[in-house]
Amino acid sequence: MTANRSGRTTCGRALAVLAALCAPVVAYAQAPASSTVNPPEPVTDLRVQVVRPGLNVIAGVGGNVVVWSGADGIVLVDTGLATSSAALVDAVTRISEAPVRFVVNTNSHADHTGGNEVFARKGAVVIGREALVEQGGRDPAAPGDNGDALLARPMITTNDTLALHLNGDRLDIVHVADAHTSADIVVRWNDADVVDLGDIYWSGQYPDINVESGGSLAGTVAAIEAVLARSNARTVVIPGHGPVSNRAELAAYRDMLVAVGRKVREAVEQGVAVEDVLDAKPTADFDARFGHPGALVTPEEFVRSVYRDLAPKRPGR
Numbered sequence: 001m002t003a004n005r006s007g008r009t010t011c012g013r014a015l016a017v018l019a020a021l022c023a024p025v026v027a028y029a030q031a032p033a034s035s036t037v038n039p040p041e042p043v044t045d046l047r048v049q050v051v052r053p054g055l056n057v058i059a060g061v062g063g064n065v066v067v068w069s070g071a072d073g074i075v076l077v078d079t080g081l082a083t084s085s086a087a088l089v090d091a092v093t094r095i096s097e098a099p100v101r102f103v104v105n106t107n108s109h110a111d112h113t114g115g116n117e118v119f120a121r122k123g124a125v126v127i128g129r130e131a132l133v134e135q136g137g138r139d140p141a142a143p144g145d146n147g148d149a150l151l152a153r154p155m156i157t158t159n160d161t162l163a164l165h166l167n168g169d170r171l172d173i174v175h176v177a178d179a180h181t182s183a184d185i186v187v188r189w190n191d192a193d194v195v196d197l198g199d200i201y202w203s204g205q206y207p208d209i210n211v212e213s214g215g216s217l218a219g220t221v222a223a224i225e226a227v228l229a230r231s232n233a234r235t236v237v238i239p240g241h242g243p244v245s246n247r248a249e250l251a252a253y254r255d256m257l258v259a260v261g262r263k264v265r266e267a268v269e270q271g272v273a274v275e276d277v278l279d280a281k282p283t284a285d286f287d288a289r290f291g292h293p294g295a296l297v298t299p300e301e302f303v304r305s306v307y308r309d310l311a312p313k314r315p316g317r
């Protein structure tokens, strides 16, 4: 998600003293004003889920984080928000005290790269896409970026694929073009049969397609199709945001994207203005499943992004 949206989970100015801890911690924001810097037993909404032996998914620190641990050390997929770093380091250490050897970023946004610097300082090698280097490993729109951007940058980049052979498995790191942004990364554990799509997939809610950053509906659907083609009923499907998922849910998500996209495309081709497209509620059949209150991307935001994506492609261009 984008920096402005990540702002919904950040604490207010009055609790700035807890800023290093509060991003994933709704409970902190509700703490009495007399709270001190060191609450004795902070309660957080950080959640850890074991999806396979040695594979844990941490939610509540920004984007989902995967901790892959084993005899060769730890690999992290994404590092959450910078303000969540302390809580993330603590959670990772509780899973394993082995060193974090690699960090893989699925995209360059601040809710996926915020902890890069912390883990790089401890010796981790950051892997990402080329554009992530240009942006210093951080979302350029992220506020309060006073850290060492060089450390946050990927040391290894790819615009294709590469593989890590560790912990008795093979992790494929696959560059995907024009999906959530112009360049995203999907990772797949071959033997464990687990795939992480990053922000190409938001389980249980509409996606944030960054059209202005080169994302597209067609690219998102194509990336999901590629994952579906290599998945089965046992495959664990990890989204960038939302609960851990599976192939059937991902296929239903693809169907929703295609159905809404078809309606918006037809309207665009007929020259219908975006406000009239919104009035026609092209997501109506899916809002109960994906448009629930509290979802980061509203149906309107989703439809507007699809419209922006498809509008330039009307016949006659």
Ligand SMILES: [Zn+2]
Residues within 6 Å of the ligand: 001, 002, 062, 063, 109, 111, 112, 199, 240, 241
């Ligand atoms: Zn995100």
